[in-house]
Amino acid sequence: xxxxxxxxxxxxxxxxxxxxxxxxxxxxxxxxxxxxxxxxxxxxxxxxxxxxxxxxxxxxxxxxxxxxxxxxxxxxxxxxxxxxxxxxxxxxxxxxxxxxxxxxxxxxxxxxxxxxxxxxxxxxxxxxxxxxxxxxxxxxxxxxxxxxxxxx
Amino acid sequence: xxxxxxxxxxxxxxxxxxxxxxxxxxxxxxxxxxxxxxxxxxxxxxxxxxxxxxxxxxxxxxxxxxxxxxxxxxxxxxxxxxxxxxxxxxxxxxxxxxxxxx
Numbered sequence: 001x002x003x004x005x006x007x008x009x010x011x012x013x014x015x016x017x018x019x020x021x022x023x024x025x026x027x028x029x030x031x032x033x034x035x036x037x038x039x040x041x042x043x044x045x046x047x048x049x050x051x052x053x054x055x056x057x058x059x060x061x062x063x064x065x066x067x068x069x070x071x072x073x074x075x076x077x078x079x080x081x082x083x084x085x086x087x088x089x090x091x092x093x094x095x096x097x098x099x100x101x102x103x104x105x106x107x108x109x110x111x112x113x114x115x116x117x118x119x120x121x122x123x124x125x126x127x128x129x130x131x132x133x134x135x136x137x138x139x140x141x142x143x144x145x146x147x148x149x150x151x152x
Numbered sequence: 153x154x155x156x157x158x159x160x161x162x163x164x165x166x167x168x169x170x171x172x173x174x175x176x177x178x179x180x181x182x183x184x185x186x187x188x189x190x191x192x193x194x195x196x197x198x199x200x201x202x203x204x205x206x207x208x209x210x211x212x213x214x215x216x217x218x219x220x221x222x223x224x225x226x227x228x229x230x231x232x233x234x235x236x237x238x239x240x241x242x243x244x245x246x247x248x249x250x251x252x253x254x
Contacts, residue, residue: 034197039214075218093216097182101216104225107207111167115224119180119216 038100044127047092047100051136056129059137064128066143070120073145079115080128080139086112088131095124121148159251161235168229168253170201170209172237173222180215196221199239203229203253229253 038050048054065079078101080089089112090103101118112130120126123144129136155175162169174196181193193215201209208227233253240246 034212039197039212079224096216097180098214098216100214102211102213104212105210107209109229110208110225110227113224113226115222117218117222119218121182 056136062139082112092127
């Protein structure tokens with residue numbers, strides 16, 4: 001990447017986030033669609049709130065597939081499926097510095113299924129959230145981590 | 153310029169299975185370099201997938217997604233669908249790759 005472009009991108013990025021943080025403004029660039037409040041949540045409650053829920057009910061319609069023991073916390077495969085039609089899904093790791101790992105938006109015609117890989121700093125409960133008809137439900141699973149993957 | 157994504161998309165019984173492997177360090181902002189200084193966070197935070205020009209998947213990532221992010225999802229589609237995958241990271245770097253469903 002050319003130096004100028006990089007500098008411009010950096011300037012643009014810092015300007016935009018500066019604006020957002022001081023005035024709470026939402027502007028036009030793509031990056032602002034990112035749910036900053038949710039990704040900066042340091043606790044389950046903060047993330048739940050940023051996602052527009054207080055405490056989602058546990059539901060057997062949500063299935064979280066992940067290993068019981070992850071030898072390497074840097075790469076933990078996690079899969080969410082739901083028997084209901086999903087609009088949105090999210091993966092939360094209770095003991096990570098940033099609790100929300102990822103969220104997904106599922107348009108009509110796309111299945112309620114996603115697999116990805118996440119980092120875990122230590123053993124923790126992992127939450128799979130699924131939003132159906134405006135309501136969040138969830139599944140929880142404890143994953144034990146042998147070697148942490150956030151600082152290493 | 154970042155390295156290309158690897159995209160594999162195959163159709164069976166009207167369902168397209170899409171696997172995407174991105175190339176990105178996904179710095180969490182938690183790691184320290186050799187001198188003990190924190191390495192600033194730098195990660196892909198948004199991803200969009202279109203098939204035939206229509207959204208089929210959107211993702212938002214935090215720093216807790218693994219290095220070289222992997223995604224697998226499924227949508228109702230056909231062989232020959234043209235997929236366009238876009239990501240953007242927290243420094244504003246972007247990458248677009250295309251694939252055809254087989």
